[in-house]
Amino acid sequence: MAEVNLNQTIRCIVKLGGAAITCKNELEKINEENLETVSSHLREAMILGSCSKKVIGMDWSKRAGVSDISASLSDFGDQGQFNVDFSRFIVVHGAGSFGHFQASKSGVHKGGLNQPLVKAGFVATRISVTTLNLEIVRALATEGIPSIGMSPYACGWSTSERNVASADLSGVTKAIDSGFVPVLHGDAVLDHSLTDVLGVYDRPPTDPNAVLLREIAVDEDGSWSVVKPMLESTNKQVEITVAAHDTTGGMVTKISEAAMIAKLGIDVYIVKAATTHSLRALSGELRRHIPDDWLGTIIRFSKEVGQVNSSPS
Amino acid sequence: MAEVNLNQTIRCIVKLGGAAITCKNELEKINEENLETVSSHLREAMILGSCSKKVIGMDWSKRAGVSDISASLSDFGDQGQFNVDFSRFIVVHGAGSFGHFQASKSGVHKGGLNQPLVKAGFVATRISVTTLNLEIVRALATEGIPSIGMSPYACGWSTSERNVASADLSGVTKAIDSGFVPVLHGDAVLDHSLTDVLGVYDRPPTDPNAVLLREIAVDEDGSWSVVKPMLESTNKQVEITVAAHDTTGGMVTKISEAAMIAKLGIDVYIVKAATTHSLRALSGELRRHIPDDWLGTIIRFSKEVGQVNSSPS
Structure with a gap:
């Protein structure tokens, strides 16, 4: 691991289990209700100590609805109310019903990127997991959490024997220092052991x-x-x-x-x-x-x- | 810039203008026809010198259709036919009708992430541009190009006076070395000067x-x-x-x-x-x-x- 002193900057790392935020038995299906509740809980936890309870949506995409956009923008009139410190949180999420199919079909967890099927499976898995990551970022942003999606592979992470062998965390720390909440997705393959239980x-x-x-x-x-x-x-x-x-x-x-x-x-x-x-x-x-x-x-x-x-x- | 000798590893950097792959006057609308043609052209260029003309789709997501998935997997029977060297290409794309609205409304190009509106605009812009990036990756993967989407900010890029001040390209070079085609999105704000013309x-x-x-x-x-x-x-x-x-x-x-x-x-x-x-x-x-x-x-x-x-x- 790169030498980054996380203790100084991180208040909380939240790992959202894949089984909690997706419908486990349906391919690439998000558990919308749970994801909304989780996002709202995260917002509550993050704004602890702040007097502002107002939610300022940060998903201004077409799918979020154009009316949302105008409403969001007008909310910024009183910017002082919005000065919440969301920093020092990291969100990590599992894959659930995203990525597992692609990963298991191609045997990508067994390595061997020189094999065409494994290579294709890596691409297909990443597309699936990135889709989920984007949806989680959007759900958090809708709750006013300044979330930034990040992909392990894009930042030079690599795994060896299923453990993270090297990680450049400078992007993550930079995002946190700028007041953003990094949203990282985990490995699509390893994340299928704990189901949606109490503990x-x-x-x-x-x-x-x-x-x-x-x-x-x-x-x-x-x-x-x-x-x-x-x-x-x-x-x-x-x-x-x-x-x-x-x-x-x-x-x-x-x-x-x-x-x-x-x-x-x-x-x-x-x-x-x-x-x-x-x-x-x-x-x-x-x-x-x-x-x-x-x-x-x-x-x-x-x-x-x-x-x-x-x-x- | 980090000291990475790109000349040794890059065959071609293709920049897809935002105006070419999106419908300029409609919010977050992709020009599907152009994107398909561009992806097909890129594939042709990348497999130059290879005898294989077979397209092996690498988008196995739900939206791509389940029938695609089975078809793709069966295509891997003869893996030798697929041993194409796609490496040494980088694709960069503009934002077109993705991100511009969010960026201009929030004034994110003027900086000042400590301002709530600018910070929200950054998050909203990134969601929009990431959505486009994912769609381009899917289009390329459908053409059998092993594409990996990458976000500048996630990799520790930062801009100063609108120029890239520092860039950790290790993720990009690692992807290329592994035989993938990195797909990077540019800055959502600056990318609106050249329209869809001949040159x-x-x-x-x-x-x-x-x-x-x-x-x-x-x-x-x-x-x-x-x-x-x-x-x-x-x-x-x-x-x-x-x-x-x-x-x-x-x-x-x-x-x-x-x-x-x-x-x-x-x-x-x-x-x-x-x-x-x-x-x-x-x-x-x-x-x-x-x-x-x-x-x-x-x-x-x-x-x-x-x-x-x-x-x-």
Whole structure:
């Protein structure tokens, strides 16, 4: 990774799961209702501390309707009301029903761009995912969020063994410094392990015995253990349970990735989008206290868990 | 500019004028017919020297039709037929009726991103131009060109006094090295000076006395002169005529920009898109000989003009 000190500039990185914002079983179909709710929640979270609640739409495209454009422009009369600091947010989204078809048909995740089918699949996948990215940018802009779509590949990102090998984040930091909200799309291939559930479970959520893991602590060596709920089985056994049910390896990968972020001192929330739970996570209230009626998974560096647990819960 | 030796990797940079690929007088409307013709011409130019004439579509999106997808995939049976080297091309396009409205309404070209209206205009302009970029990528992909859309801002480009002050071209060169064709969009604001005409004229093309400048030679000091046709007036007067009629400064800017490129030893052709003239320019045949029935403007470094003129014409 390029040496960019993200901690200084980022307030929050929000990853929107592909399953939450698209209709999973229909090719290239957006879940409009969820996307609207998510956009509205993001706006609420971003303008925290600002007195302005007025929404100034920033999608002035033909599809948004010409009447919108005039209305938007007249709203700028009192510009002072609009001086909201949206910066320090990054939005990352999965692909859902965009890109997966193209990627799996062509085997693009197996690499080999010198093969014609893989190369064509890369182009087709990117068209599909870019289409989704544009729609998310438009939804956020409609909520007055100054969003800027960005494509990993366009910025010189490359992957090696499925991990980001190099990343030039200068475009992202420049956008943030200018007060914009970068909207990045993830890898179309890897993003199909977590479905639209409340959080991380110890086994498939469809299993009646599945238990929602509410809080996971990460040690300095990167290993993790469940601290809430305190299950009858030992933590080691929970890990084994997770591994045993995780046939695609997706869940373990997700937790490990989250653990890597948590080790940097950044709390990770895995939560169902477009719900009160995601809204509360975005609001920051969970940093101080995790109420019992909040449903989701928090993954935190263990050094900081003690601090949080000392507050009444 | 970053130090990237483009000459080693680029065969051709094609700039598609906004007026050629969009319907100028209708908001966000693509000129489908022209775009299809241009894409087909580009394909012809790119596969020169290859025996394969088969088109393998690479737009597998829902809008392209599901039947297309299956057809495309079955075409990959004989992958050897498809081993075409599309690399070494870059496509740049203007904005036409995309982005101009949003840019002009918000005054985004005057800068000042700290102003709410300008910031919103930047977001709205980018949404509009990205929409066009995606449609061009899809049109090229439909013709089997492995195109990858790229946005200047996403890659850390910045402008100062309307010139590109810094550009990280590593994403572009990486795409080319991987055999893709980068499709970049230009600035939405500046791109409205040259209309959809045959080339550069000495005065507005609507003027009955307007003369098409067929060949312009650029000196080492960056100054330029018309070598074809040999006009009655001296070249100095032609320059004055151009300047006098160029009320927006757009034409002089275009010629100066082309002259800067020509000075690098790269021939610049300004030609009406989707015509036999643009196809012939793309084919490379004009490098050796400029036939009288070819209509357009060539801008070349004067050191190399002599060479060309020595061949029979």
